[in-house]
Amino acid sequence: MLKIKKNIAISDSGFVFDPGTGDSYTLNPTGLEIIQLIKSGKSYEEILQEMSAKYEMDGESFERYFYDFTSMLKQMRLTENHGED
Amino acid sequence: MTKLIFERPIIQQINAGLPSKYGMSHKLEPISHIDNVSIKSLIESYGSPLFIISESTIRKTYKNAFRAFSSRYPKVQFAWSYKTNYLNAVCNVFHQEGSWAEVVSGFEYDKALKNGVPGDLIIFNGPDKSREDLAKSIKNSSLIHIDHFDELYEIISLTKEIEVKPKVAIRVNMDTGIYPRWDRFGFNYENGEAWDALNRIMANKKLDLLGLHTHIGTYMMSTDAYKIAASKLAELAVRLQQKHGHVLQYIDMGGGFASKNTLKGAYYPGTDTTPSFDDFAEAITSALMSSEIKPDNLPLLILENGRALIDDAGYLAGSVLANKRLADGRRATIIDAGVNILFTAFWYEHDIRPVEPVSEQTEDTTIYGPLCMNIDVIRGNIMFPLLKKGDQYVIKRVGAYNNTQWLQFISMRPNVVLLDANGKPHLIRKNETLETINSQELTPEHLKNFDL
Numbered sequence: 379m380l381k382i383k384k385n386i387a388i389s390d391s392g393f394v395f396d397p398g399t400g401d402s403y404t405l406n407p408t409g410l411e412i413i414q415l416i417k418s419g420k421s422y423e424e425i426l427q428e429m430s431a432k433y434e435m436d437g438e439s440f441e442r443y444f445y446d447f448t449s450m451l452k453q454m455r456l457t458e459n460h461g462e463d
Numbered sequence: 464m465t466k467l468i469f470e471r472p473i474i475q476q477i478n479a480g481l482p483s484k485y486g487m488s489h490k491l492e493p494i495s496h497i498d499n500v501s502i503k504s505l506i507e508s509y510g511s512p513l514f515i516i517s518e519s520t521i522r523k524t525y526k527n528a529f530r531a532f533s534s535r536y537p538k539v540q541f542a543w544s545y546k547t548n549y550l551n552a553v554c555n556v557f558h559q560e561g562s563w564a565e566v567v568s569g570f571e572y573d574k575a576l577k578n579g580v581p582g583d584l585i586i587f588n589g590p591d592k593s594r595e596d597l598a599k600s601i602k603n604s605s606l607i608h609i610d611h612f613d614e615l616y617e618i619i620s621l622t623k624e625i626e627v628k629p630k631v632a633i634r635v636n637m638d639t640g641i642y643p644r645w646d647r648f649g650f651n652y653e654n655g656e657a658w659d660a661l662n663r664i665m666a667n668k669k670l671d672l673l674g675l676h677t678h679i680g681t682y683m684m685s686t687d688a689y690k691i692a693a694s695k696l697a698e699l700a701v702r703l704q705q706k707h708g709h710v711l712q713y714i715d716m717g718g719g720f721a722s723k724n725t726l727k728g729a730y731y732p733g734t735d736t737t738p739s740f741d742d743f744a745e746a747i748t749s750a751l752m753s754s755e756i757k758p759d760n761l762p763l764l765i766l767e768n769g770r771a772l773i774d775d776a777g778y779l780a781g782s783v784l785a786n787k788r789l790a791d792g793r794r795a796t797i798i799d800a801g802v803n804i805l806f807t808a809f810w811y812e813h814d815i816r817p818v819e820p821v822s823e824q825t826e827d828t829t830i831y832g833p834l835c836m837n838i839d840v841i842r843g844n845i846m847f848p849l850l851k852k853g854d855q856y857v858i859k860r861v862g863a864y865n866n867t868q869w870l871q872f873i874s875m876r877p878n879v880v881l882l883d884a885n886g887k888p889h890l891i892r893k894n895e896t897l898e899t900i901n902s903q904e905l906t907p908e909h910l911k912n913f914d915l
Contacts, residue, residue: 394474402477406824409472433469439851443471446788450474453792 381458512781512800514879520776531740535748538763545571547769552891565767569596622669632674639688678717686746697754715765722774724811770863777862801832806868818855
C-alpha cells in the first residue's frame with residue numbers, strides 16, 4: 379500500500395513541505411483530497427469509491443489520473459520507500 | 464444531488480528560482496475561433512491536423528506593410544516571395560493586392576506564369592537558373608537578377624540566339640554590420656566585384672540593366688542593416704550615373720524582415736522585439752531619400768518580403784494523441800503534427816494554445832510530434848495546460864515556409880483550408896493519400912511478388 383512519508387507536512391490549503399529536502403509543493407484541490415485519503419490509509423478502491431460519489435467522472439480516466447499523480451509523488455520522493463512495500 | 468466537476472489531481476514543486484522580472488504569465492488563453500470560424504468545426508470537416516490560412520489577415524498585413532512604405536516613398540512595389548508559401552490561392556491573394564512574383568527556380572517561375580502573372584512582372588532570383596529557364600525569362604522580358612559571372616556570360620551568349628534584350632539587375636552582397644554575413648549570393652560590394660559586374664554589363668550593351676538587388680539576410684531584427692544596405696546600393700546607382708550616364712529604374716531591397724515568432728533561445732518574445740513595418744520602412748526610405756540620387760531619378764523601390772507578410776495568417780490545428788511521463792517525471796504530450804509538416808519548429812518557440820478552455824493548472828511539458836524519431840519535438844519545455852487525449856490545440860504563426868518546406872515523411876501532408884473574407888472555408892490543397900505517393904513509384908516486374 380502507498381504511504382506518504384510521516385514527516386511530510388500538508389496544510390489544509392494544499393501546501394506541502396518536505397523537511398528532509400527543504401522542498402515545497404502545491405496541490406490542486408483534488409490533489410489535496412486524494413493525498414489526504416492516501417494518508418488516512420485508504421486503498422485505491424476506497425478512494426475511487428469516495429471520489430466517484432462526489433465528482434462527475436468515469437473510473438477509467440480516474441485510474442489514469444490517479445496513477446499519474448501517485449507516480450509524481452514517488453518521483454518527488456514524498457512516499458515511503460518510494461512507495462514500495 | 465449534482466456531482467462536482469472533476470479536475471485531475473496534480474502536485475507541483477515550488478521553485479524559488481530567478482523568474483523574469485516582468486513576471487510573464489504562464490496562462491495560455493485558448494483560441495477557439497479563427498476569423499469567427501470555430502476551429503473544432505473545421506477539424507470535424509477537414510480532418511486533423513489541418514492548416515488554416517486567414518485571407519483577411521493576409522490582406523490586412525499586406526496593406527499595413529504597403530502603407531508603411533508608400534507613405535514614405537513615392538514609388539513602391541511588392542513582389543511576393545514564392546518560396547515562402549507557393550500555394551496558388553495564397554499567391555493569388557497577394558497578386559490581387561498588387562504584388563508581382565519573386566521566384567527562385569524554374570518550377571516557381573512556371574507556377575507564377577500559370578497563376579497568370581505577366582512574364583515582365585516576374586523577378587527571377589537565385590543561383591539556379593538553367594539555360595532553358597534563362598531563355599524563357601528573356602523572351603518573357605522578366606527581371607533577371609544575376610547571381611554570378613557564369614550566369615552573366617550565359618545570358619550574354621543567349622543574346623546571340625534571342626532577339627529580345629534581356630532585362631537584368633545584379634544581386635549585391637555586402638557588410639551591413641550583421642552576423643552572419645551573407646556573401647554566397649550575388650556580387651560583393653566591398654571588394655569591388657559588384658562594381659566590376661556593373662561595368663561589364665554596361666560595356667556589353669546587349670543587356671538592359673534595370674536595377675540593383677540585395678537580400679541581406681533572413682529574420683532580421685535590426686533595421687540599421689537595411690539602412691546601410693540601401694545607402695550602399697544608392698551609392699552604386701549614383702556611380703553608374705556619373706560614369707555611364709545610366710539611370711537605374713529600380714532598387715530591390717529583398718526581404719528578410721522578421722515575423723513576430725519567437726526564435727529559439729530568445730529571452731523576450733518576438734511580439735515584443737520584432738521591428739514594425741514602419742521601422743523597416745523608415746530605415747530604408749530615409750537612406751534612399753537622403754542619398755545623392757537626384758530627386759527626379761529616384762528609382763522604384765521593390766520589396767520581396769515573404770515571412771513577415773504571411774506568418775501571422777497561418778494556423779496549424781490538430782489533436783492530442785497521448786500523454787506520458789518522461790524518466791525525470793516531466794510531462795510529455797504527443798500531438799498529431801510533427802516537424803515533418805511544421806518545419807519551423809526547428810527555429811521557433813511556436814505559440815501553441817488549447818482550442819477549448821481546460822483547467823487553470825499548467826505543468827512543465829514537452830510537446831512531441833507523432834513521428835517515431837527523437838528529433839520530433841514541437842516545444843522543448845512549455846508551461847502547458849493538461850490537455851487529454853483527443854483535446855484540440857492550435858499553433859499560431861505558421862504561414863511562412865511550412866507549406867513549402869514540409870516533408871512527406873512517415874505520414875502524409877494534411878489538408879490546407881483558406882478562410883475567405885466572410886469566414887467561408889475553401890479547401891486549397893488536398894491531403895495526400897497512399898495513392899498520391901504510390902502514383903510516383905514504379906516497381907520492376909521481378910519485384911512485384913514475394914512469398915513469405
